[in-house]
Amino acid sequence: MPPQPVPTICPYCGVGCALTTIVEDGRAVGIEYVPEHPASEGALCPKGNAALEVLDHPDRLRYPMKRTAGGWTRISWDEALALVADNLASTRQEHGANALGFLASAKCTNEENYALQKLARLMGTNNVDHCARLCHASTIVGLSRAFGGAAMTNPLSDLARADCILIIGSNLSENHAPAARWIWRAKDRGARVIVADPRFTPTAWLADTFLQLRPGTDVALLNGLAHVILREGLADRDFIAQRTIGFDALARTATAYSPEVVAAITGVPAERILAAARAYGRAPAAAIVYCMGITQHTTGSDNVAAIANLALICGQVGRPGTGVLPLRGQNNVQGACDMGALAEFLPGYRRVEAPGLTVVEMMYAAAAGDLRAMLVMGENPVVSDPNADHVLAALEKLDFLAVQDVFLTETAELAHVVLPAAAWAEKEGSYTSTERRVQWSHRVTDPAEEARPDLWIVAQIARRLGFDFADDPRAVLREINAAVPAYAGITPERLTEPGRVGGLIWPCPDPAHPGTPILHVDAFDNTPDGRGHIIPVEYRPPAESPGDAYPLVLTTGRVVVHYNSGSMSRRSASLLAHEPALFVEVHPADAQRLGLTEGAAVEVASARGKTTAQARITNTIAEGWAFMPFHFAGTNVLTSDALDPLARIPEFKVAACAIEAVPPGGER
Amino acid sequence: MTRMLYVDYERCIDCHACEVACQREHAGRRNMHVARVQDRFAAPLACRHCDHSPCVVACYADALTAWPDGTVRFQADKCTGCSLCVVACPFGVIVLDPARKAVTQCDLCLHRLDEGRLPVCVLTCPAGAIHFDEYAGYVAPVRRRAALAMVDALPPS
Numbered sequence: 001m002p003p004q005p006v007p008t009i010c011p012y013c014g015v016g017c018a019l020t021t022i023v024e025d026g027r028a029v030g031i032e033y034v035p036e037h038p039a040s041e042g043a044l045c046p047k048g049n050a051a052l053e054v055l056d057h058p059d060r061l062r063y064p065m066k067r068t069a070g071g072w073t074r075i076s077w078d079e080a081l082a083l084v085a086d087n088l089a090s091t092r093q094e095h096g097a098n099a100l101g102f103l104a105s106a107k108c109t110n111e112e113n114y115a116l117q118k119l120a121r122l123m124g125t126n127n128v129d130h131c132a133r134l135c136h137a138s139t140i141v142g143l144s145r146a147f148g149g150a151a152m153t154n155p156l157s158d159l160a161r162a163d164c165i166l167i168i169g170s171n172l173s174e175n176h177a178p179a180a181r182w183i184w185r186a187k188d189r190g191a192r193v194i195v196a197d198p199r200f201t202p203t204a205w206l207a208d209t210f211l212q213l214r215p216g217t218d219v220a221l222l223n224g225l226a227h228v229i230l231r232e233g234l235a236d237r238d239f240i241a242q243r244t245i246g247f248d249a250l251a252r253t254a255t256a257y258s259p260e261v262v263a264a265i266t267g268v269p270a271e272r273i274l275a276a277a278r279a280y281g282r283a284p285a286a287a288i289v290y291c292m293g294i295t296q297h298t299t300g301s302d303n304v305a306a307i308a309n310l311a312l313i314c315g316q317v318g319r320p321g322t323g324v325l326p327l328r329g330q331n332n333v334q335g336a337c338d339m340g341a342l343a344e345f346l347p348g349y350r351r352v353e354a355p356g357l358t359v360v361e362m363m364y365a366a367a368a369g370d371l372r373a374m375l376v377m378g379e380n381p382v383v384s385d386p387n388a389d390h391v392l393a394a395l396e397k398l399d400f401l402a403v404q405d406v407f408l409t410e411t412a413e414l415a416h417v418v419l420p421a422a423a424w425a426e427k428e429g430s431y432t433s434t435e436r437r438v439q440w441s442h443r444v445t446d447p448a449e450e451a452r453p454d455l456w457i458v459a460q461i462a463r464r465l466g467f468d469f470a471d472d473p474r475a476v477l478r479e480i481n482a483a484v485p486a487y488a489g490i491t492p493e494r495l496t497e498p499g500r501v502g503g504l505i506w507p508c509p510d511p512a513h514p515g516t517p518i519l520h521v522d523a524f525d526n527t528p529d530g531r532g533h534i535i536p537v538e539y540r541p542p543a544e545s546p547g548d549a550y551p552l553v554l555t556t557g558r559v560v561v562h563y564n565s566g567s568m569s570r571r572s573a574s575l576l577a578h579e580p581a582l583f584v585e586v587h588p589a590d591a592q593r594l595g596l597t598e599g600a601a602v603e604v605a606s607a608r609g610k611t612t613a614q615a616r617i618t619n620t621i622a623e624g625w626a627f628m629p630f631h632f633a634g635t636n637v638l639t640s641d642a643l644d645p646l647a648r649i650p651e652f653k654v655a656a657c658a659i660e661a662v663p664p665g666g667e668r
Numbered sequence: 669m670t671r672m673l674y675v676d677y678e679r680c681i682d683c684h685a686c687e688v689a690c691q692r693e694h695a696g697r698r699n700m701h702v703a704r705v706q707d708r709f710a711a712p713l714a715c716r717h718c719d720h721s722p723c724v725v726a727c728y729a730d731a732l733t734a735w736p737d738g739t740v741r742f743q744a745d746k747c748t749g750c751s752l753c754v755v756a757c758p759f760g761v762i763v764l765d766p767a768r769k770a771v772t773q774c775d776l777c778l779h780r781l782d783e784g785r786l787p788v789c790v791l792t793c794p795a796g797a798i799h800f801d802e803y804a805g806y807v808a809p810v811r812r813r814a815a816l817a818m819v820d821a822l823p824p825s
C-alpha cells in the first residue's frame with residue numbers, strides 16, 4: 001500500500017498544532033505540515049518534529065508487568081487488571097474510599113481523563129487530580145474569580161491583531177514556539193511588545209521593552225503598571241463602570257505602588273515601568289500572555305488576579321486582539337481540567353461538595369499512611385513534583401501503586417503493577433488545546449505489542465469493579481457532550497468529518513454552533529452578576545528568601561528541546577543531542593566568586609536536597625539568581641513545596657540554593 | 669527569477685525546529701545549523717548556493733557543481749570524503765558525514781520542490797523566519813518593516 005496521510009495532533013505542548021503523520025506498511029514513517037491550521041499555520045517546534053521518535057523506541061513498555069522479589073515479571077492483561085481492581089477494592093474496603101488516589105493525565109485524551117475521574121468518583125472519592133495542579137491551578141482560581149472562566153480568552157492568532165502585547169512569566173519562544181509567529185506579525189503592524197521575566201530568554205528577543213524582575217515580585221510589578229495607568233488617566237472608565245465591580249478597592253490598593261516603590265521591590269528601573277504601563281494603557285487593543293512564571297508561586301492566584309485587574313481596568317477583554325492568554329503547557333491540560341480531573345471539580349467545573357486531595361497533598365497523605373493505594377495514568381510525579389525525595393518516599397510507602405505509561409518512568413519503577421499504554425499515534429480521541437480548541441487525533445498505527453489505549457485500560461479496571469464503562473472514544477465523547485454543556489456541540493461526528501482542520505472551540509453549546517473563539521464579548525456570562533471582578537491584591541514576598549546557608553535564588557523553567565519530566569524528549573535522540581544533561585545557569589559575577597568555569601560540574605543544594613549539574617555562565621540572569629530546567633531528575637529535588645493557599649500550587653519558581661564547584665575527580 | 673532560501677535573521681528564536689526537521693527529512697543528515705551569539709541572537713545557517721562557490725572550486729572530484737538554475741548540487745557517488753569543501757565554505761555549513769564518508773549540504777529539499785512542496789525548514793519554522801521565495805517577494809515585507817521602524821521613531825504628530 002502506498003504511504004497514507006493520517007490527521008493527528010502533536011503530543012507535546014498546549015498550542016495544539018496539527019501534523020499529518022505518514023503511515024506506510026503499518027509504521028509511522030514521516031511528517032507533513034498543515035499550513036491551513038489556524039493555531040500554527042503548519043509550524044512545528046523541534047519537539048513536534050521529533051514526535052515519531054518515541055513510537056518505536058526500544059524502551060517502550062510492551063507487556064503488563066508486576067514487581068516480584070526477582071524483579072519485573074511479565075504477566076497477562078487478565079492478571080494485571082485483576083490485580084489493580086482487587087487492590088483498589090480491598091483498600092477501599094479496609095481503609096475507606098479516601099485511602100485511594102487517582103492521577104489523571106494532561107497527556108491523555110479528554111475521553112481517558114473523563115473515564116478516570118468517573119472511576120474515582122464512582123469508587124467514592126474526590127482524590128483525583130493531575131499535573132494541571134502544578135502548572136495552572138492559579139489560573140483556574142484567579143480567572144474563575146475574575147472572569148468566570150478559567151481559560152484563554154482569545155485564540156493565539158488574535159495576538160497578530162494586538163497593538164500591545166505584555167508577556168509576563170512566559171518563555172513562549174521555547175515552550176510554545178508557534179506563538180512567536182503571531183507576535184512577529186503584530187510587530188509588523190507596529191505593535192509594542194513588553195516581556196517581563198527574570199531571565200533574558202529568546203522570548204525577550206521579541207521585546208521592545210524588557211522588564212527583568214526579581215523572581216516572585218510579579219504582583220508588585222503588575223500593581224505598579226495599574227498605578228501608572230490610573231495616575232495618567234489611561235484606564236477605560238466606561239468599561240469599568242459598565243462591566244466590572246471592585247474598582248474602588250483596587251484604586252486604593254494601587255496608590256501605594258508608585259514606579260519608585262515598585263522599582264525597589266522588583267529591580268526593574270522606574271522608567272521602564274512607566275514605558276510599559278503607557279504602552280499597555282494607550283494601546284487600542286492589548287493582550288496579556290502569561291505562563292508558569294506567574295502561576296508557580298505561593299502568590300500564584302494573586303498574580304493571576306493582578307493580571308486580570310490590568311485587563312479589566314483598561315477594558316482589554318472581549319474584543320479581537322485583547323484578552324488574557326494563559327499558555328497551557330500540555331497537549332490536553334485544558335481538556336483534563338474541563339473533564340473534571342481535578343480534586344474540586346466535576347466535569348464542566350461543577351464544584352464538588354468535599355474537595356479531594358490534590359497532587360501534592362496526596363503525597364503527604366501517602367507519607368502519613370492515610371492514602372494507601374494509587375492508580376497513576378501517564379504522570380511522572382517523581383520527576384515533575386516539587387521536593388522529589390519526599391515524593392519518592394511517599395510513593396514507596398503505598399500498599400499498592402499501579403502505573404499506566406508508555407515508558408518505565410521514574411514513577412513506574414516504584415509501581416507494583418505496570419500497565420503498558422498506547423502512545424499518542426496508537427490511539428484516537430479528542431484533545432483540547434490552550435485555545436479551548438477541541439481536536440480529534442486519529443489512530444496511525446497499532447500499539448506496540450500488548451500496549452493498549454489508556455481508555456481501554458481504565459474501562460477494563462472499571463468493569464472488574466462492577467461499573468459499565470465504554471472503551472470506544474466516540475461513545476465516551478457522546479457522554480461528555482451530555483455531561484459538559486460547553487462541549488455539547490463538539491460531537492465525534494463533527495470532529496472527525498473529513499476536511500475539518502482546527503476542530504471546534506468551546507463553548508460550543510449545540511451541534512450547529514460554530515464555536516466561540518473570543519470569550520466575554522458582551523458579558524462575563526459565568527460570574528454571578530455577569531461582570532468582571534476586580535480583586536485587589538497586595539505584594540507578598542515568596543515563601544523562601546536567600547540567606548547565609550543558601551545565598552542564591554533558584555528559579556526553574558524549560559528549554560526548547562525538552563518536555564516536562566523528559567520521559568519522551570530525553571528518549572528522542574535528535575532532541576537530546578541539543579541538551580544532553582542538567583545544567584544550572586549562573587551570572588558571571590557569581591561564577592567568579594564561586595570559582596566556577598563554563599561546563600564544570602557543580603553541586604546545587606537547597607534545604608530539601610542536592611544534585612549535580614553543569615555550570616552554564618550567562619548574563620541572561622542577574623547576579624544572585626540561578627536557573628535550572630526541570631526536565632531532568634535533579635531539579636525538583638531542590639524546589640519548594642510551599643503552596644499557594646487558594647490554588648494549592650507549589651512554588652516551583654523560587655527556592656533558596658547554594659552552588660559549589662565539584663573538584664575534578666568528583667567526590668569531595 | 670529563481671526562488672531561494674532567505675532567512676529573516678531578526679526573527680529566529682533559536683528553537684532548532686529547522687534542524688530537527690531537516691535531519692528527519694534527510695534520513696539523519698542535518699544540513700541546517702543554528703548558531704547562537706552571546707545569548708542575544710541566533711541565525712539558522714544553511715548552504716547559500718553561492719554564485720562563485722568556494723566549495724565548487726575546491727572540489728576536484730566534481731562532486732559539488734554549480735547548476736544553471738543557481739543551485740550548488742552534490743553527488744555522493746563522486747565524493748572522495750577529502751573535506752576540502754568543508755574547509756572552503758565560509759559559512760561552515762558543509763559538514764562531513766562520517767557514516768557514509770561523504771559531505772552533506774543543503775539540497776533545498778529538491779525532492780519536495782519537484783512535488784510542489786516547500787522545504788521542511790520553511791514550513792516548520794515557528795517564528796516564520798525562513799522563506800523560500802524570489803528576491804522581490806522576500807524583500808518587500810522586510811523593507812516595509814524597516815520603514816515602519818522609521819515612522820515609529822518620529823515624534824508623535
